[in-house]
Structure formats: structure tokens, C-alpha cells
Amino acid sequence: MTDSEQMTKKRGWFGFLRRNKDQHPEPVPPETPPGPDVQPEPELPPDLPPDVPEPERPPEVTPEPDLPEPPEVPPEISPPMEPWAEGEGADSEIGQGSEKPKVEGGWFARLKSGLSKSSSRLTRGITDLFTKRKLDEAALEELEELLITADLGVATAARVTRRLAKNRFGKEVDAEEIKTALAEEISEILEPVALPLIVDRDCKPFVILVVGVNGSGKTTTIGKLARQYKDAGLSVTLAAGDTFRAAAVEQLKVWGQRTQCPVISRDTGADAAGLAFDALAEATKRGDDVLLIDTAGRLQNKSGLMAELQKVLRVIKKQNAAAPHAVLLVLDATVGQNAHSQVEVFRDMCEVTGLVVTKLDGTARGGVVVALAEKFGLPVHAIGVGESVDDLRPFSAQSFARSLVGLG
Ligand SMILES: Nc1nc2c(ncn2[C@@H]2O[C@H](COP(=O)(O)OP(=O)(O)OP(=O)(O)O)[C@@H](O)[C@H]2O)c(=O)[nH]1
Numbered sequence: 001m002t003d004s005e006q007m008t009k010k011r012g013w014f015g016f017l018r019r020n021k022d023q024h025p026e027p028v029p030p031e032t033p034p035g036p037d038v039q040p041e042p043e044l045p046p047d048l049p050p051d052v053p054e055p056e057r058p059p060e061v062t063p064e065p066d067l068p069e070p071p072e073v074p075p076e077i078s079p080p081m082e083p084w085a086e087g088e089g090a091d092s093e094i095g096q097g098s099e100k101p102k103v104e105g106g107w108f109a110r111l112k113s114g115l116s117k118s119s120s121r122l123t124r125g126i127t128d129l130f131t132k133r134k135l136d137e138a139a140l141e142e143l144e145e146l147l148i149t150a151d152l153g154v155a156t157a158a159r160v161t162r163r164l165a166k167n168r169f170g171k172e173v174d175a176e177e178i179k180t181a182l183a184e185e186i187s188e189i190l191e192p193v194a195l196p197l198i199v200d201r202d203c204k205p206f207v208i209l210v211v212g213v214n215g216s217g218k219t220t221t222i223g224k225l226a227r228q229y230k231d232a233g234l235s236v237t238l239a240a241g242d243t244f245r246a247a248a249v250e251q252l253k254v255w256g257q258r259t260q261c262p263v264i265s266r267d268t269g270a271d272a273a274g275l276a277f278d279a280l281a282e283a284t285k286r287g288d289d290v291l292l293i294d295t296a297g298r299l300q301n302k303s304g305l306m307a308e309l310q311k312v313l314r315v316i317k318k319q320n321a322a323a324p325h326a327v328l329l330v331l332d333a334t335v336g337q338n339a340h341s342q343v344e345v346f347r348d349m350c351e352v353t354g355l356v357v358t359k360l361d362g363t364a365r366g367g368v369v370v371a372l373a374e375k376f377g378l379p380v381h382a383i384g385v386g387e388s389v390d391d392l393r394p395f396s397a398q399s400f401a402r403s404l405v406g407l408g
């Protein structure tokens with residue numbers, strides 16, 4: 001068994017659930033500054049209502065559809081899902097699944113090709129640097145520069161090269177050896193943050209607030225998470241907390257239909273905190289296992305967005321002091337270094353408990369994940385490797401590190 005498989009087994013496939021030992025003796029299986037393009041929006045809700053507003057009218061609850069068959073998947077929203085590899089995902093014990101790193105065209109292949117921008121630069125650079133060459137001062141300096149340009153950040157690049165030097169300085173090294181050693185160093189940095197998001201089944205509902213700048217993948221991640229939780233046998237409600245845009249509510253409703261989860265929503269322009277409050281009340285009344293709350297990524301300005309998010313947090317806490325149980329910051333990997341300031345702002349404003357990094361299937365600048373791990377130490381719960389409902393995967397330190405340096 002590989003290390004990666006052992007890790008997966010130890011933590012559980014996607015590591016979703018902390019078992020409630022009393023009630024569930026059987027195995028229970030288990031995702032700103034606002035973007036630089038924040039534009040003023042003319043139609044704004046007026047002043048935010050008081051903390052715990054009385055709804056003017058009851059929020060709209062899109063009932064869980066009673067569908068005899070799985071719903072049709074609109075192709076523009078989700079390409080056809082990949083079938084599970086044999087023996088994966090079918091077990092009642094989700095923790096037994098493998099990450100299927102060898103499946104052609106599977107998530108690992110997509111992750112690898114997604115990281116190709118970072119990895120090809122690194123791979124080419126390493127090959128040029130280390131063709132029958134000693135690991136001397138000059139080589140180390142060039143390697144450090146290479147790592148910085150691959151978004152790993154100055155501190156991480158320095159740390160990695162220092163550690164390489166410790167073991168191999170003055171020795172003749174080839175490119176493969178350097179890549180392998182790099183992957184090991186990077187994996188070691190990522191290991192402490194590669195942590196699954198664990199749903200505590202004693203919390204009914206386990207409240208997950210999903211935040212991030214516009215377009216980072218919040219709503220899509222909620223859809224993917226909803227599917228995973230539903231597949232694990234949990235009852236899930238979605239709250240359309242992005243009341244700023246009509247299309248955002250509609251998008252979440254589509255995900256609700258696809259995953260057969262009820263969606264609690266209000267009209268565009270309604271108070272997001274009020275909606276979150278009602279959604280929590282509703283999910284609590286129903287005894288739901290999970291409540292996933294979507295939020296806006298863009299408001300009139302950054303301070304408006306932050307004020308709204310903080311208000312959402314306040315009203316949730318008024319109703320349930322322990323909630324939200326998780327605040328997920330969704331980061332688009334393609335933004336590169338900009339991710340640092342997004343983490344700083346959201347972490348300070350919204351008590352972020354973990355990250356989901358999306359779009360690692362694109363021309364991602366995946367090296368930034370390493371820099372974030374080193375700098376902030378926030379758990380990376382999952383990564384997005386595509387738009388499909390199945391494209392949310394646990395974050396494996398080893399797989400990621402190897403993909404990043406172009407190793408299979
Ligand atoms: N390739 C790829 N696309 C993704 C991934 N996650 C999300 N997307 C796409 O990114 C776009 C934005 O995703 P959304 O989920 O709408 O992002 P959001 O954060 O909710 O955006 P706002 O509602 O505008 O704040 C959509 O076209 C998604 O399909 C991913 O992992 N890979």
C-alpha cells in the first residue's frame with residue numbers, strides 16, 4: 001500500500017464524517033479583497049436590517065424534488081460524470097476508497113495536466129539546470145529562483161532549497177533526483193494542512209458557511225459537497241445566501257435539483273443575514289445533518305461584502321453559538337499570488353476554518369497552494385479539478401506535490 005493510500009484509508013475517503021458512536025454504531029461514510037475587478041453595482045439593497053430580522057414574508061423553500069430517477073444533468077452545468085473506478089465509492093465505508101491515481105483521464109490525470117503550467121516550467125527548468133551538474137551554490141540559487149517563479153513563494157523556495165542542500169550539497173545530481181527530492185520536501189510542507197472536513201453528526205445541522213471572492217467556485221463547490229454528503233446518506237439543505245444576484249439564486253436551485261437537496265432562498269436584494277437565520281431555523285427544525293450556506297462574492301465594495309459576511313456570522317451565532325461549524329474559503333488557484341491577500345482578508349473577517357482550492361484542472365498556478373500552506377497553515381480540505389459534480393477531491397499532499405513537479 002502506498003503512503004497516499006494509507007493516508008486515504010486513515011483519514012477516510014473525503015474524511016467527511018465523525019461518527020456518532022452512540023447513535024451510529026455502523027460505519028458511516030463520509031469546499032478579498034474582492035477580485036481586482038470589483039465593479040460598482042447600481043442596484044443595492046438599502047440599509048441592512050437589524051441583526052435578527054423578522055422576515056417580511058417567509059423565505060421560499062424549494063422542496064426536495066421527489067424524483068423517481070436521477071435528474072437530467074444540464075450539460076452546460078455539468079459534463080457527464082466519470083464512473084467510479086471499480087470498488088470505489090460503492091462501499092458503505094467511504095474511507096475504503098482509493099484516490100485512483102492511475103486512472104487515465106481521471107482526477108489525478110486532470111490534476112496533473114491542470115498543474116502543467118507550473119509543472120512544465122519547473123520540469124523544464126530543472127532539466128536545464130541539472131544535466132550532470134553538482135548541487136553547488138549557483139545551482140541552488142537558480143533552483144530557488146525557479147521555485148519562486150512557479151508561485152511557491154520566497155519563504156517556501158528558500159526552505160525547500162535549504163533542505164535540499166543539507167542532504168545533497170556538492171553531490172552530482174540529475175533532474176529526476178531533484179524532482180523526487182523536491183516532491184518529498186513539498187509533500188512534507190503540505191502534509192499538515194491536508195486535512196479532511198469532518199462533519200460532526202452530533203451537530204444538527206452541521207453548518208458550513210462558504211465564502212470567497214466572486215467567481216472562485218463557491219456555488220459549484222456547494223453543489224459538489226451536497227452531492228457527496230447526500231451520497232453518504234446525510235440530509236442536506238442549501239441556503240442561497242448570495243441574494244445580491246438573481247442568477248446566483250437560480251444557480252443554487254439548479255444544484256439543489258441535481259443533488260435533490262431543498263434550497264432556501266429569498267428574492268434578489270433580500271437581506272442575506274435574515275436568509276441565513278431562517279435557513280438555520282428551518283434546517284434545525286427538520287433535524288438536518290448539514291446546512292450549506294452560499295454567500296455573495298461581490299457587493300458594492302469590499303467593506304460592504306465584509307460587513308454582510310460578519311452580519312451573517314453574527315445572526316447564525318445568535319441562534320446557535322457553536323455555528324457555523326466550518327467556514328470554507330474557496331480559492332481559485334488560477335489567481336496565483338492574489339490568493340494570499342484573499343486568505344488574509346477573509347481569515348481576519350470571517351474566521352475561516354479551512355480552504356477549498358478550485359480550478360486545479362485549468363492552467364493552474366498550483367504552486368501557490370504550497371506557499372499558502374507554509375504561510376497560513378490553514379487546512380486544505382478539498383480541491384476542485386473540474387466543473388462536474390464529482391470533481392471535488394480530497395487534498396492529498398503526496399499526489400499534489402508529485403503533480404506539481406511533473407512526476408507521475
Ligand atoms: N474548471 C473548473 N471550473 C470550475 C471549478 N469550480 C468552479 N468552476 C467554474 O467557475 C465558474 C464560477 O463558479 P461559481 O461556483 O459560480 O463561483 P462563485 O464563487 O459562486 O461565484 P459568484 O457567485 O459570482 O461569487 C463556473 O463556471 C464554474 O463552473 C473547478 O474546479 N474547475
Ligand SMILES: [Mg+2]
Nearest residue numbers: 218219242248
Ligand atoms: Mg455563487
